[in-house]
Amino acid sequence: MPFDTTWPPLDADTAERERAGDAAVAAWLLVVAGMIVVMVALGGATRLTGSGLSIMEWRPLTGWLPPLSEAEWNRLFALYRTIPQYLEVNRGMDLAGFKEIFWLEYLHRLWGKLIGVVFAGGALALALAGRLRRSLWPRLALLFGLGALQGLLGWFMVASGFFPHRTAVSPYRLTMHLGLAFLIFAAVLWTALDLLPSQRSGRVAPRPLRASVHVAGALAVVTMIAGGFVAGTRAGFTYNTFPLMDGALVPAGYGDLSPWILNWFENLAAVQFNHRLLATATLAAALAAAAFAWRAGPPWCAPVLVFSGLVVAQYLLGIATLLLVVPVTLGTLHQTVAVLLVGAFVVCAHRLRPAVA
Numbered sequence: 426m427p428f429d430t431t432w433p434p435l436d437a438d439t440a441e442r443e444r445a446g447d448a449a450v451a452a453w454l455l456v457v458a459g460m461i462v463v464m465v466a467l468g469g470a471t472r473l474t475g476s477g478l479s480i481m482e483w484r485p486l487t488g489w490l491p492p493l494s495e496a497e498w499n500r501l502f503a504l505y506r507t508i509p510q511y512l513e514v515n516r517g518m519d520l521a522g523f524k525e526i527f528w529l530e531y532l533h534r535l536w537g538k539l540i541g542v543v544f545a546g547g548a549l550a551l552a553l554a555g556r557l558r559r560s561l562w563p564r565l566a567l568l569f570g571l572g573a574l575q576g577l578l579g580w581f582m583v584a585s586g587f588f589p590h591r592t593a594v595s596p597y598r599l600t601m602h603l604g605l606a607f608l609i610f611a612a613v614l615w616t617a618l619d620l621l622p623s624q625r626s627g628r629v630a631p632r633p634l635r636a637s638v639h640v641a642g643a644l645a646v647v648t649m650i651a652g653g654f655v656a657g658t659r660a661g662f663t664y665n666t667f668p669l670m671d672g673a674l675v676p677a678g679y680g681d682l683s684p685w686i687l688n689w690f691e692n693l694a695a696v697q698f699n700h701r702l703l704a705t706a707t708l709a710a711a712l713a714a715a716a717f718a719w720r721a722g723p724p725w726c727a728p729v730l731v732f733s734g735l736v737v738a739q740y741l742l743g744i745a746t747l748l749l750v751v752p753v754t755l756g757t758l759h760q761t762v763a764v765l766l767v768g769a770f771v772v773c774a775h776r777l778r779p780a781v782a
């Protein structure tokens with residue numbers, strides 16, 4: 426069983442009622458996971474439309490309503506006009522222009538608050554109805570804590586965009602924010618899968634299949650972290666050719682920065698090259714996994730083929746995003762498919778766990 430059913434000790438009726446609630450709890454967690462996918466898409470659109478720095482206050486518990494009076498709009502706009510992004514990039518923007526960039530950031534924050542309410546409210550309602558296994562409470566508390574941390578990290582990221590002479594947020598903080606979103610999504614989905622009737626057949630998946638899926642998943646995760654730096658440094662707005670970069674396979678200037686390790690995070694040529702290289706390795710591993718899954722058949726074939734198919738789609742989407750110099754729609758889609766890819770990998774890893782008696 427996925428949970429320790431012996432702790433805390435429960436009478437038979439209570440234990441049975443909690444077990445009977447598993448499907449409802451799983452459905453609620455799947456709704457939360459779906460809301461996180463929307464949140465990631467909103468986050469991508471917010472970043473790519475340059476909206477992320479338009480709200481200079483952090484009010485995680487209040488701040489549900491947008492500005493309701495002209496005076497409040499003017500107050501927020503006046504705050505925005507003090508930051509380097511306005512002074513160096515958007516100087517001359519009027520209130521109407523400010524309102525345009527405001528709404529996506531507002532919606533992103535509002536959706537985050539809603540996820541918190543659906544999560545906490547759902548947990549409370551299910552617990553009060555006696556439907557939530559007590560053994561699950563610590564895990565849910567941890568997930569809630571991670572969600573709160575994500576809100577804090579979001580603000581920590583946004584605050585880095587207000588530093589003198591900075592017109593965008595820190596790529597390190599952006600990547601942490603994106604990475605934590607993926608982690609929370611994976612943990613929520615995994616927990617939901619734990620509660621659904623087991624899809625495991627009792628047979629052990631062939632070792633090459635397990636190995637290739639895990640390698641492809643690990644490579645996809647590293648590719649995504651590298652992608653965070655491509656997004657954060659805006660490296661996708663340069664070297665807009667594929668497969669060559671400035672006419673070479675490995676771009677000139679790959680190792681220009683010192684200390685050398687900085688190239689991986691701050692040198693646009695290296696940041697983009699690494700993302701391409703890791704993506705190509707992920708693609709190769711995912712194709713191998715697809716071949717092994719095809720041979721292995723059910724119950725592993727379908728989820729692994731979906732995962733591999735998403736890797737192929739994400740690879741092609743990445744190339745299109747690059748060649749078209751990161752249009753908002755394609756960039757947002759690339760970010761959204763990344764979170765779907767995490768989901769597909771979680772389903773595969775869950776299904777491929779060693780069989781239990």
Ligand code: HEM
Binds near residue numbers: 651656660662703
């Ligand atoms: C397994 C394949 C891939 C995965 C998992 C992946 C994942 C990611 C992630 C998570 C990001 C950061 C967020 C965002 O999407 O903007 C990103 C950014 C990016 N990726 Fe990929 N990627 C893959 C393949 C590629 C390929 C093959 C290319 C191009 C050759 C590419 C080009 C880009 C570009 C240009 C960005 C920055 C987009 C922006 O500024 O919004 N990606 N990628």
